[in-house]
Amino acid sequence: MGISRNATVAPKFWPKSEFFRLLLLCWIALFCVAHSASSLAGSLSKADIERRFGPPLHVQDKLTEIPAWPLVHEIEGNGAPVGYVFESIDLAPIPGFEGTPMNFLVSIDKKGNFMDVELLHQHEPVFLGGLGEAPLREFVTQYAGRNIKQQFLIALNAARNRTGPSSGQSFQTTLDGVAKATASVRIVNQSVLGAALEVARAKLGFSARKERGPVAHALPDVYDPVAFADMLKNGMVGRLRLTNAEVEKLFAGTDGAGVDDEALAKPEEVFVDLYIAYLNTPTIGRAILGDAQYKAVIDRNFDNEHLWWIATAGRYPFVDDAFVPGAQSRRLTLAQDGYFLEARDQGFEPSVSVADADLNTSLIFGVFSEAGLDPARPLDLALTITRAKGMILPTLTHKQATLSYAPPKNLFVYPPAPTPEWLLAWQARWLELAVIGAALALLSVILARPRWISVNPRRLQVFRLGFLAFTLLYLGWYAQGQLSMVQITGAIKSLKAGQGLSSYLYDPISLLLIAFTLVSFFVWGRGTFCGWLCPFGALQEFIGKLAQLLRLPQLKIPLALAKKLEWGRYLVLAVLVGAAFLLPRAGETLNEVEPFKTAITVGFDRTWPFVAYAVGLLVAGSFYYKFFCRFICPLGGAMSLGGRLRRWDWLPRRAECGKPCQRCKVVCEYDAIEPSGEIRYDACFQCLDCVGIYHDDRRCVPIMIYDKRGKTLTPRASGKSGGAPAEQAA
Template identity: 65%
Template sequence: MELLALQSARAGTLSRDEIQRRFGVPYQVEEKLTDVPAWPVTSSLEKEVGPVAYAFESIDIAPLPGFEGSPMNFLITIDRKGNFMGVEILQQREPVFTFRDLGGLGDTPLREFIAQYAGKSINQPFVIALDAARNHTGMTANRGTHATLDGISKATTSVRIIHQTVLTSALEVARARLGFADRTKRGPPGKPLPEVFERPSFAQMLDRGMVGRLRLSNRDVEKLFAGTEGANADEEALAHPDELYVDLYVAYLNAPTIGRAILGDEQYQAAMERNFDNRHLWWIASAGRFRIVDDDFTPGTQSPRVAMAQDGGFLDFRDQGFDPVGIAGAPELNSSRLFGVAADANIDPAQALDIVLTVTRAKGMILPTLTHQQVKLAYQPPSQLFVYPPKPLPEWLLAWKSRWPDLAIISLSLLMLSVVLAKPRWISVNPRRLRNFRLAFLAYTLGYLGWYAQGQLSIVQITGAVKTLKSGLGFSAYLYDPVSLLLIGFTLVSFIAWGRGTFCGWLCPFGALQEFIGLVARKLRFPQLNIRPKLAKRLEWGRYAVLAALLLAAFFAPEVGVSLNEVEPFKTSITVAFNRGWPYVAYALLLLAAGAFYYKFFCRFICPLGAVMSLGGKLRRPDWLTRRSECGKPCQRCKVVCNYDAIEPSGEIRYDACFQCLDCVGVFHDAQRCVPVMLYEKKGKVLVPKVQGA
């Protein structure tokens, strides 16, 4: 019970309708995605562009524990450019944000803090500082290259967790849907090996890429500001263009071979003992005129001058309050500090990342105009210092593995059915044997394949394919339903071998339910409705009309199409086993009642999926249901026993209407039931069969 409670506590709480109420017109919240737990949001004003935003709950993506141990939950919305549209608190138990009369600040400061995300971009580095809007750097919410947030003085730890939660969740969705580089495609992140392989010198580490370096002269920096208001604003740079402006160094310390060589054993041990939450640590140092922190820098915060980005997104790159000294072999440094990124920040330290420097110039004495330019140092430590866990299987393959028992059972049943249909004589020549086998297989189809394994194919899969083609998206989502995909594959093959009746007559759970209802009704002597063959054939066109309407709706009016798809009662009767609202249940029961008075009423006159199957059956190659030249001329025995009216008076079989019950096959091969054979035997003659078809 405790485990269930924990799992439920870490699941999103909002429904699609609740998200929709937050957006309103002209926005439409679509179905939740399968590859990332987010709702795409489209606009009726921009239908052709696809989703204009994505809404998601942070607890579904980054359930980071708060200060008191349980994760907070936020509803986050980003637009298609990666800008935050809003952040809303859904759940939090942080002590600092409890009611004032309980000693907390109340949740007003929290709501004010998260409101600051609106309009900011995940493509920017964030800086959280107290009274940041009046920070002397001038990096306000509307100026500069940084996104600056005002912190909460008495909630420093909680604010950090909130920011990490919001940023990690947004980056995950951006990587999945907005074209940001997706780290997960490379597999799990590399883990630094705990061994120390050697003691390289500082110069050797530079040569081998263990330490990254960026060296800029005054002339290089002046080129950055060319054409901006910051050009020619640095008199010293103009006077001494070839002198050093910045010499920047970076090294990943969690790899002991690098960390111990940079810090020495004593400082390395001290740094790692303080790193109780297993953060990724980097040594950042600078020489020259530029410093990575200024005199007013507050230890433990982000520096507005240095940031870290990977895969197109900036990370919460925070000073660790540790100033290494005595770096052997390094030049004279003006700043030397440790910066860290949380272990759960979705970063791969073994892959390339960028250290981004922000250089600021001021023009004017009173209310100066600030100009910011960024320069990047690309850094990737040597791969031999890391171990790489095996790449996880794709989610769709995990779905297949989790359902292998069902797939095995279904595959065996499909193999059995294939053998029966390929060699139908033995099973069908004995009426009792055929009846028992058919009823048992239909019971399996209804109970196991339908209600248990959820293998009911549906017109929704067809209309969904239409929507997918229209949107230009791939069909990868179908891989996540292995049972349906197996049945679809088998049905496509069966079209060529036997026609439409393989699915409709043997593998459709609702069809099986209808057949049982019809058999029971006949057993109870319910009056059966007789429809003239010509009228029945015309009524059969109804399913094609329904199919056409659903396909047109899926293409031109998808929202209407979702409602029209309910003409098919499969979801009500099979998927949820009648556990649904009364109008849907009443409709399904009405169709089943109609089947009690006219055999398989829905299948024959309404079913749009049956229309698809009939069209697919046009691919059938052999006429595998054998006939004699005497069939229909004059013998009508098979036509009389066919419950589906699939045999013409001429003896010809209408494969579009045939459900492959095999009754006619049994009559054909049974000398005690086939009238032409019986007549010839009475005359002492041997009937030479003239078989029509295969």
């Protein structure tokens, strides 16, 4: 084969003074409206949140679809939120006794554990002049560490208020209330839980909202008269009927077995006959309550709560003797998807007649609409039955009988499903993705057909320095697209914890770069990322070039010694990977061996030791070209290992390369060419200098000599299967 060459005016009929009076009144009205609106909305800024949550946590921008700030961890989660911070007033603005909602800053982690609850502002009379705020601030500290999946009860002296050993109550947690402020702390509890549940359901997928979409709304205009018996059949009314024998069976094998004499004497008689019906749908509500009672109930439902009629017949009412109107029933729990809802008596005792049933209790219970439940989906109404054995400090045994209730779906309507969070992240960054995608496409074309750009040294220099400027300025400092070891060690920790890698979807820029780099391993090897797409690598290139322009002395290390020192990056890589497996906390600190966060992510806006370290590495690079890349960078080590997947020796070589010609070896600033002329792909940054020389009949020594002698040159045989792409081999 041969060589190829190759932005005032008062109305006139108004007296001027009257106009200004009117204007003043308008301003006052506007101020009042604005003030009232703002008092119902959170007022904290991202900076306020950042002052409370420092490293290793970082606060992301407030979400648009729900008023909450995601918290990301420097190491964990691979950039996906590890928790959320939000103001309760934004999500559950429940009026207090003064009429204004209290506001709490609530944070929960991704498992639904409360991280912290902080009082921001409150106007409760009892906490203003009376008790002062201290008891309230102390009360909210109790949330930390508890989980929103639990049923929260409030009791005075909760820790001492126990009668004896109990069983089956692990689903409940009790907060110590505040004496003289019982009602206010219940509003606190509803505010905190309502807001947390809203965020958990929207962002944490706790109730699989992602799968079922938003919650249903009752259709207000659908009404078809229906008989009670038919409602029992079609599911509009839920019913749970237990005989004495069935209840005795529940307690079999426990301390509660055989202690109910009546149950033992009349086993077939009804112990409890429990009914539930969702009232917000007119068809069910009017059928159960009748039009007059239904209208009275709906007219008083100022907060648009979810309302259920709950009733019992038999010998076990669903409220006990200690039941206080307006409170929860200790015998009932309402839950959906495993999450307890605070169902409270609404102060109605409706008159409802049920054939064949003598109701002992008939009440209406409600759940705040902010609680986030879906009324069209199955709801678990659990009746706790308690038996006591013994007279002094009796042993209590609790058992639950659960009624699953879901009214017909044709009484509801579902709003459209929201866009998944990860897709929102991609949509928000479409322009950056498009720009970077175009740059990657251009780079691919250049690397696939390098001859035209490389054969002209000036053209290659302009393109390469231009692309590296893009990598540093746009990809690194603007788009925050610096890949780092954190992605590798984070992946290790996620997989080790069995959490998968779906969190990468939340960082589209990094995901795009990772995908491109992985593909490039197979085609071109390690140098595609390190030579073109690493912002810190680009910064080093510019510092190195500047040093050469300033004629700073450039150190040279013998190739044999340099090759030994290059093992340093594999050693650092091994330490970081090992720490990710064995010492995750220490690993977070060790990852600081990379100066990427200091130099690129925060643009040197960090404490002085970190800045000094990054600047020191850049200074070292000004005396020894790509010092950090060659001897320390663990990510570079990982890239070199990935580059071993390369299928082609795509950089063209001739039989004469190395023997005798050393031109490319001398020109290569990365020591990536052996004296023998072989390319060390693990060390190659794909600068394309040697490719240009290869194709240039005024720089490639063998061409120049052989042309004069009329000889023909041949490409060197490829060391990898498949041989070199056609252009390079030409």
